[in-house]
Amino acid sequence: MLCIGVMSGTSCDGVDVALVDFGVRQKTLATHFKCYPDHLKATLHKLISEQSAELSELSQLDIRLARFYAEVVGELLASQQIHPHEVSVLGLHGQTIYHDPDHTHANTIQWGSAAMVAALTGIDTVAEFRQMDVALGGQGAPLAPAFHQHLLRLIKRPAAILNLGGIANLTVRKGQHLIGFDTGPANCLLDGWCARHLGVDLDSGGQWAAQGQVIADLLSQLLADPYFQRQPPKSTGRELFNLEWLDDMLADRQYRAVDVQRTLLALTAKSVAAALEATEVVVDEVYVCGGGVHNSALMNALSDELSVPVLSTASLGVAPDDVEAVLMAWLAWQNSQRMQTDLRAVTGAAQAHVYGVLHKSIR
Known part of the structure; x- marks a missing residue:
């Protein structure tokens, strides 16, 4: 079962993509990293540091990120000569632009429209991994x-x-x-x-x-x-x-x-x-x-x-730059199997649950 993980972290430097086979043994088949374009990176840094933006800017950023994610996924698949129909599911983290799980109205926001990614890639896309955890009283992080x-x-x-x-x-x-x-x-x-x-x-x-x-x-x-x-x-x-x-x-x-x-x-x-x-x-x-x-x-x-000793995770079989993208693929695979993940002791969520929300593609 082929799955893709798409991860953009708090460094805001770009996006990591991993193609993982969850067969008898989990195997990472290929990875790809692409820096955010300067204009997109500047917009993200400005938004996160100032914590304010016009609604139109926020809305457009959601789609700009989604188009970029879909582009990078397409590049990875093309490099491996794999058709999107061969991929069962895609796990999309999105770019965190605000995270406040300790507020009275606890919330976390990751931008990059999963619906648009599903439409552009033709791959069922699982996203919003943190929201239910926060809704259940958890921190939503780390996953x-x-x-x-x-x-x-x-x-x-x-x-x-x-x-x-x-x-x-x-x-x-x-x-x-x-x-x-x-x-x-x-x-x-x-x-x-x-x-x-x-x-x-x-x-x-x-x-x-x-x-x-x-x-x-x-x-x-x-x-x-x-x-x-x-x-x-x-x-x-x-x-x-x-x-x-x-x-x-x-x-x-x-x-x-x-x-x-x-x-x-x-x-x-x-x-x-x-x-x-x-x-x-x-x-x-x-x-x-x-x-x-x-x-x-x-x-x-x-x-x-x-x-x-302080060692690289490469010695465990996962390259250090790939771990979080592989995590997204793994969570998407878990979601596709309707398998619950128990992070109660980590995030403080009230119960184990299936992480992520599925956005069906039009194949």
Whole structure:
């Protein structure tokens, strides 16, 4: 059974697509990544940072994203010479533009019309994976622990899986129970600060951060944010951890930009280490996925803080850049089989349920 997963994360850099065969053994057949066009990326960053837009702009963005997602799916299928009719279902995460599960009127919004994707690709599309979880009192995030648990079954030793996307999330087994939650910022602040001061999208390999020094008092102030003291279930995003948040912490104090970058890297490493320690689970290794796995300075900092081997999920058979797209394909497959996913211990939802809403294509 061929399924496609389409994932665009909080880094807002582009879209990952994975083609997965859920046969006797799960196998990732092909993957594809495409950066958002500059104009689309600029619109997303402006909307997420300002948290306001004209209704017409929001409506058009929904369709612009959907057309882009369908285009990337088409490119992947063409590269593999696979007809859309051969694909059973497509899992579409969409781009999160707002996430507020703790409000009285709890809500989460992912943009990119699933109906339009289904119409353009000719593939049944499952989307809105987070909404029912929030409706059932959950955080709606992170969803990755459901698939991380699937990977952890391959490991005999106690282990954790850490996703370093725009936001970092951690998954561990505690006895028979699964624990998973967002630990705090990862690439969203590192990339944003780098873009502001170097004019490039990311600090490749952490080379710039490696030239700086940790600002101890600033790091302590950043770690004092109440989010880090909250008990799980918890989730976060750019609504909290953004450059405006950082600017407030800096309060016009004059630091070298490179030292702030090094401090942000330390913030990710130390908040992850503190989160793992708080679970009271002793692990033998931590497997890392997401874009942050390519930041060698961050990986070294994590290794120092965690005092255990920090490895790529490639050693578990899933490339670190593919995990979340494969997750979307897996959730869509689960939905097609009407299989419930139990994330009560992760998100705080009141009950297990079938994740996602099916949008039938016109074949």
